Amino acid sequence: MKKSNIKANRSIKRAKLFSDISTYVILVLGSVLMLAPLIWMLSASLKVNQFSVYGPLFHEWNFFNYIEVFKTIPVWKGLLNSVIVAVPSIIVGTFVSGLAAYAFAKIKFKFCNIIFILMLAVMMIPFPVIMIPQYYIFSDLDWIGTLLPLIIPKLFGNIMMIFFLRQFLTHIPDALVESAKIDGANHFQIFWIIILPLLKPALAAQTVLWFIGIWNDYLAPNFFSAASPTLPVVIGGLVSDFPIQEPVHLNMAASIISMIPVLAIFAIFQKQIINSFVLSGMKE
Numbered sequence: 001m002k003k004s005n006i007k008a009n010r011s012i013k014r015a016k017l018f019s020d021i022s023t024y025v026i027l028v029l030g031s032v033l034m035l036a037p038l039i040w041m042l043s044a045s046l047k048v049n050q051f052s053v054y055g056p057l058f059h060e061w062n063f064f065n066y067i068e069v070f071k072t073i074p075v076w077k078g079l080l081n082s083v084i085v086a087v088p089s090i091i092v093g094t095f096v097s098g099l100a101a102y103a104f105a106k107i108k109f110k111f112c113n114i115i116f117i118l119m120l121a122v123m124m125i126p127f128p129v130i131m132i133p134q135y136y137i138f139s140d141l142d143w144i145g146t147l148l149p150l151i152i153p154k155l156f157g158n159i160m161m162i163f164f165l166r167q168f169l170t171h172i173p174d175a176l177v178e179s180a181k182i183d184g185a186n187h188f189q190i191f192w193i194i195i196l197p198l199l200k201p202a203l204a205a206q207t208v209l210w211f212i213g214i215w216n217d218y219l220a221p222n223f224f225s226a227a228s229p230t231l232p233v234v235i236g237g238l239v240s241d242f243p244i245q246e247p248v249h250l251n252m253a254a255s256i257i258s259m260i261p262v263l264a265i266f267a268i269f270q271k272q273i274i275n276s277f278v279l280s281g282m283k284e
Helices: 002-044 064-072 075-106 112-122 127-140 148-156 159-169 174-182 187-216 219-224 231-241 248-268 270-280
Strands: none
Touching: 002 248, 064 075, 064 248, 075 112, 075 148, 075 159, 075 187, 075 231, 075 248, 112 159, 127 148, 127 219, 148 219, 159 187, 174 187, 187 231, 187 248, 187 270, 219 231, 231 248, 248 270
8 A cells, every 4th residue: 555655656746747847848948939039139230231140149249230220210219209109198098098997897887898898899900990091080180290190099098908907807896995985985086096006016017018019019100100200110211221231230229229118117017017917817
């Protein structure tokens, strides 16, 4: 009996060891696959010219590419326009999204679920389908060539953010809201004092994801606001400025520059993002 128990324990330990090793191997391979393009991009940004970008990694260290990028394209103008679009969109749009998520999760009003489903259905409409109608609307408003078409619609919130925040709020007990109502608080006070602090981890994660989407957006800024280009549009201009031979090394240097704000935002909100993932994995 003891021998069989010992054999069983050994087989369990071997199975656990095999499972742990397999998990680590898969994680390492996945990390390599995700980091390899970034490593190549950094290496290519340091090459002397576009003909040597496919050579050995970090064989050359030419930091003058980053200076050349600022001389070749209006990077500062693109950065400024991207910040002008991102900052008000994120601040106002995130707050509005939080209010909408609270309304859908905690306020029982007529046709609440129907409106929420219709709102989700809008997410399934591809942007190219509504791009032309939006262009005519913005043209009538005399917004084409300005940053307004990129800012104003985002001030009304983000549907994806509303969806995830609503799902997060469903795990907060309704008794918390009802107790605040009994104490005389209105819905805005409940949201500002009670709900918003609880939403911080989820808000941080969704805000970073939305910021990345806004910062990297190329199609809408190029279509609506080409006269006031954001950073992706400015970087895309490198290709049109050199139609015969694309300066890959300069393009990669410009891409590295555009990544810095995203990495900074992620570093600032890293703790909240991790907390969001932890909370989303917890069961009631």
